[in-house]
Every structure is written in structure tokens, then in C-alpha cells.
Amino acid sequence: MAKQIAGHTIELNDEGYLTDFSQWTPEVAREIASEEGIATLTDEHWKVLNYLQEAHRNTEAISIRSLGKRGPVSIKEFYALFPDGPLKKASRIAGIPKPASCV
């Protein structure tokens, strides 16, 4: 389905994840973040979003564990930055697919 986000028509799947990363912009990220209850994306948020996009580009497996090990913030900070389902939320904001990891 297509949705107007930050003045652009963005293709989303039924769960609200971008289906075409080329449509992603920082403005799109800010608007999805505010939908997810994150009013302001701080530098710390951006570090995580950049890390996730990079990991996705390199087709690395993305999990809470790998983020804690190789990511820019600790697992505790990750949960604080993106409360209530951090990996799903952060992936949606980063414009990458919903992570399929169970850990």
C-alpha cells in the first residue's frame, strides 16, 4: 500500500515497513519515528539507524545479540532509545525489512 509520508508517496507493506529502500529519507524516518512515539531522533538514534542500514546492506543477520556485540549502543541503551519492541521499531524507522530473528 502507498502512503503519504513527509510529502512523498512511500510504498509500505501491511505491517508498515518500507518495501523500497530507495524511497527512504531522513524526513521519512522522522515521521515514522513520531508515529512510533519517538518525538525526536537524537544522534544516538541515528547511530543505531545507520548501523542497521549498514548491516542490512551487508546482508548481516540482525538480532538483539549482534546489535549488542557490534552495534553503536548497548542492549540496555537500545531498549531505552526505542522502547517497546526496539528491533522492530528501529528497523521500520531505518526503512529496512522487519527482522526475522527470534533472539
Added chain:
Amino acid sequence: MSNTETLPAEIATVPSEERVKKMLLILSKATLENVYAAFILANGARMEGIKAEIFFTFFGLEAITKRKMEKLHVATVGNPAMHIPTLLGGLPGVESLATNMMKKEMEKLDIPTVSEFLDILTASGVKLWACKLAMEMFHLKREELHDELDGILTVGGFYERASGAGTHLLFI
């Protein structure tokens, strides 16, 4: 699980206040498969924004006992899913072999060791409780248990933590 999966209609229409809010897991066994089941369910709950707590009782206490937690085994005797004769499962070394094989497979799947998993659970906001009665029974002291434990509870204390709509209890 594909990345394009969608919520089935019967779930998508459930109001958010009626969804699972909190999982209280009771771990009563120390076999590797049961310990990981509890840990993965607790961690998975937090990943979905669901609160999670684990109450370690009886043999489950071994999963938070410092000198035991990395020495847990898969059950090879009395476990029909091993598909080996029970008699064979009891031979020296068989349990260790099966355990090592399982640990290797889990590492491939990015599943951490017990102590690392406990650290991840704590960092993710999972609360860890030890059962008072079981500790007394096994003569365990607080300092023998995982440092990040949230406390020692009686059964009554644990049930108090079950308050609130959307809380589910699961015995493992």
C-alpha cells in the same frame, strides 16, 4: 518467517488493551532445552514490547547458579526425541556428546551461552527471581547465584507480580 508476513485478521482486530502485556515464566528444570526455551521466550517477549519475568525454582535454579550455569546438559535419557535407545543415552559420554552437538548448532543460530544470555535478558529489562523455598532446599546462598538477580521471592511474592490484565504464566 518471511519479512512480508502479515497479522492474520483475527489478531489484527484485537484491541491493544486485550493483547499479551506480560509473560511470567516459571523455570523448574535445568536441562539445556528447557532453560533455552524459557530464555528465548522471555527475550522474544521483550523484543515485542511485552514485559517478561522468570521465576527460577527447583532444578531451574541451576541456570542462575554461577558454578553450574555453563555445565547444563541436554537430557538423553527418557527423551524420545533423541531417537536413540534409552540404554544408549545412559552410557558415559553420550550426554556430553549430545550437549556439545546442540551447543554448536545453537552458536550457528546466534544463540548465546547461558551466562551471556542472562546478561542480554537483564539488559533487555527481563526480571529474574529466585525461589526462596528451592534455595533453602538446595542450601544455596545469594552470592552463589547470578549477580544481576532482581531478588528472592516466595510463591506469594511471585503471584503478586502476576497482577494486571494481559499477564500470562507459563510453567517450563
